[in-house]
Amino acid sequence: xxxxxxxxxxxxxxxxxxxxxxxxxxxxxxxxxxxxxxxxxxxxxxxxxxxxxxxxxxxxxxxxxxxxxxxxxxxxxxxxxxxxxxxxxxxxxxxxxxxxxxxxxxxxxxxxxxxxxxxxxxxxxxxxxxxxxxxxxxxxxxxxxxxxxxxxxxxxxxxxxxxxxxxxxxxxxxxxxxxxxxxxxxxxxxxxxxxxxxxxxxxxxxxxxxxxxxxxxxxxxxxxxxxxxxxxxxxxxxxxxxxxxxxxxxxxxxxxxxxxxxxxxxxxxxxxxxxxxxxxxxxxxxx
Ligand SMILES: [Zn+2]
Ligand SMILES: [Zn+2]
Numbered sequence: 001x002x003x004x005x006x007x008x009x010x011x012x013x014x015x016x017x018x019x020x021x022x023x024x025x026x027x028x029x030x031x032x033x034x035x036x037x038x039x040x041x042x043x044x045x046x047x048x049x050x051x052x053x054x055x056x057x058x059x060x061x062x063x064x065x066x067x068x069x070x071x072x073x074x075x076x077x078x079x080x081x082x083x084x085x086x087x088x089x090x091x092x093x094x095x096x097x098x099x100x101x102x103x104x105x106x107x108x109x110x111x112x113x114x115x116x117x118x119x120x121x122x123x124x125x126x127x128x129x130x131x132x133x134x135x136x137x138x139x140x141x142x143x144x145x146x147x148x149x150x151x152x153x154x155x156x157x158x159x160x161x162x163x164x165x166x167x168x169x170x171x172x173x174x175x176x177x178x179x180x181x182x183x184x185x186x187x188x189x190x191x192x193x194x195x196x197x198x199x200x201x202x203x204x205x206x207x208x209x210x211x212x213x214x215x216x217x218x219x220x221x222x223x224x225x226x227x228x229x230x231x232x233x234x235x236x237x238x239x240x241x242x243x244x245x246x247x248x249x250x251x252x253x254x255x256x257x258x259x260x261x262x263x264x265x266x267x268x269x270x271x272x273x274x275x276x277x278x279x280x281x282x283x284x285x286x287x
Contacts, residue, residue, distance in 0.1 A: 006264035008037035009257055010064065011081065011193065011216065011244020015131070016048030017068075018138040020249030023048055026257070027055035029247075033258025037062035037267050039083055039244065041193075044069060044099040045134040046087050064271070067096070068193060069183070072173040073203035078192060080179040081216065081242070084274025085188035086281070092186035100133045102172045107135050113167040114140075114160060119149050137161045138248075176203070177210035184211060187278040189270060191242050194219040196226040201233070208237045213273055218243025218260045240273060241266045 013019030014026050019042070021029065030038050038061060040052045049065045056063035066083045085092060104127075111123040121143060129146065130139035141156035150156045160167035174182075180190040191214035192207060204215070217230040218241075227243075234241050243262035247255055 006036040006267075007034070007261040008039070008062075008064075008264060008267045009033070009035050009244050009247070009260060010037075010039040010066070010083070010242050010262055010267070010270075011041050011068075011219065011246045011260075012038055012257060013042050013068075013246070013248045014040065014048045014052065015249070016045055017042035017132060017134045018130075018136050018248060021247075021255075023052035024055045025249070026247075027052060027059055027061060029255055029257045030056075030061055031059050035061065035258060035261070036264065037064065039064035039066040039081075041066040041068040041081050041244070043067070043134050043136065044096055044103065045132070046085065046092075046096070047133060049087055062267075064267070066188075069099070069179045070171060070173050071176045071179040073176040073207060074200065076198055076200040076203065077171070077173060078176055078198055078200070078203070079194065080176060080183065080212075081191040081193045082179075082183035082186070082188040083191065083242075083270055084277065085183065085186045086278065089186040092182065095182055099172075103134055103136060106169050106171060107140060109169045110137070110140055110161070110167050113169065114144075117160070117166055119144070119160070119167075121147060121149060140167075176207045176212075180207065180211045184277060185281060187274070187281045189213045189240065189273045189277060191216055191240065194221060194246065195230055195233075196222040204233060204237070208239065212239065214240030214242050214270065216242045216244065218262060220245050220256050220259055240269055242270060 053063040069080045108123045114121050126143040129143050141153045144150045144156045183190040193216050243260050245256040245260045247257040
């Protein structure tokens with residue numbers, strides 16, 4: 001296939017975070033969508049990277065390791081994608097281990113609040129259903145549905161889990177600068193995810209100063225006008241351009257994978273930056 005027709009989806013989740021697909025199912029879908037490259041970006045974990053890489057290898061799809069970290073800029077929750085991270089980096093593994101512990105405690109707290117509301121859900125049910133190190137609200141919602149305590153995922157969020165609803169628990173967040181630094185020190189490239197969902201463009205120049213490498217211009221929830229807006233912003237701040245569907249499997253109806261198709265030239269630039277970063281971190285490793 002000629003270079004200019006190659007496409008990638010650089011924002012995907014599996015059941016290693018809050019997606020429903022196994023790595024194998026995800027990669028089979030990528031093949032069906034005729035994608036030549038993909039990145040896995042599970043929340044606060046890179047556990048799914050090795051099996052996804054192996055599945056990609058079998059089908060001749062290029063794999064880029066990634067993760068999606070939750071951070072904060074000026075009081076707004078933002079998500080930062082890390083691409084090309086060294087999956088063995090000890091500091092990175094320690095830090096995301098901490099985020100995972102925080103997530104697990106948050107589940108226990110949400111369940112406690114539900115119990116106080118006479119909703120008899122057990123934390124163990126959520127953990128069993130999530131079966132991953134990065135459980136989150138979608139898993140609590142699914143456990144509530146499974147236990148017959150609510151009629152639907154939407155109801156679970158509307159009645160209990162949405163921000164400021166009675167079982168909602170605030171999430172611990174590091175600053176955008178800390179997330180960016182952690183990604184850099186792990187040899188990765190830091191990209192602001194779905195800026196169109198944040199409506200906080202004022203934070204972008206500050207994040208650029210903090211070392212942000214790129215911006216996710218193309219996303220399922222970006223209209224053409226929003227994508228164009230962020231392409232202009234990427235040009236203004238000399239940021240890399242990325243894009244992805246943010247597919248979570250079948251949890252929200254039709255799978256989104258392949259609905260955003262990033263031109264391969266952007267993947268090449270991303271890979272070049274990751275290679276620079278890796279070389280830089282390698283130089284800093286003490287002998
Ligand atoms: Zn996100
Ligand atoms: Zn995501």
